[in-house]
Amino acid sequence: MHRERVSENVYWFQSELYAQVTAGVIAGPQWAVVIDTLAVPEETLVMREYIEHELGLQVRYVINTHYHADHTWGNCFFPGATIISHAMCRQLMQEKGIPSLEVAKKNNAALRQVKIVLPHLTFEQGEFSLRVGKKNLVLSPAIGHSSDGISVFVEEDRILFAGDAFMPMPYIVDGNIDELAASIRKIGRMGLENIVQGHGDIILRGEIEAAVKENLAYLSAIRKAVRIALKRKAPLEYLDEVGIEDCSKSRVYLGGLAEPLHRRNLRALYRHMLENKDSVETDE
16 A cells, blocks of 8 residues: 655545555544545554554544545544544435445355445535634535545545545446536636545645646546547447547546546436437537
8 A cells, every 4th residue: 555645734545455546644643534435444444543552642533535445445444533524425325325335245255245334414405614724625526426425625634535536546336427517627726735536546746737738638538539429320339439549538547447437427318318318409
């Protein structure tokens, strides 16, 4: 697992075992806040070990940026911590996370010790603030990758833990392309020092503008591809020919997972636009 100190008392962890998923830690004088957990139990436990023994702190709060398994299934490894999320995240963890884990346990022995721990503290409207020593954390909606997404802004350092609203490869299968584009634009206007993506490496201040443009260009490209496909006699065959490089992204992103994610994006957007074909044609 990779680890880096982003700024004073702000730490970043990145999985080496699953999709470069990331987590964060904000260290206070007496306790710490974890932002998301990691997909593989052993890596979440290594992160907890670092917090408790290297930083000398206990975790008081765990923030879930959204309900997906790779960001929440490690909640159970922080016993006694208060879990914070958007209200919809709690609902989706209960409705989808619990049955998904039961299925996953049958195929993966490493997950036998995992249990779903639902958020204890949620918010629905506006923002939620949490003070950690000298740091003020502002939780606010960042939807589009999923309907429950939030980001965590470290106000003093202008660091944003963006969750999966910002990734090397935008992913909309469980979300909405328009909402994700709006979230990415908002992030681009925040004047940030760093973006901690939900997957992938940290984006530095000088790289943010280009990363925002690249992600928006990708979303625009897949939207255009699907609109063309909808006018073809064999739309799915056409989409199969639309490669990831044709849409301004590299197949090497996320350890090689970018290409299958791209394929899923195209199919999901096709289904959505097919269902809403009349309104799509009106927009054009």
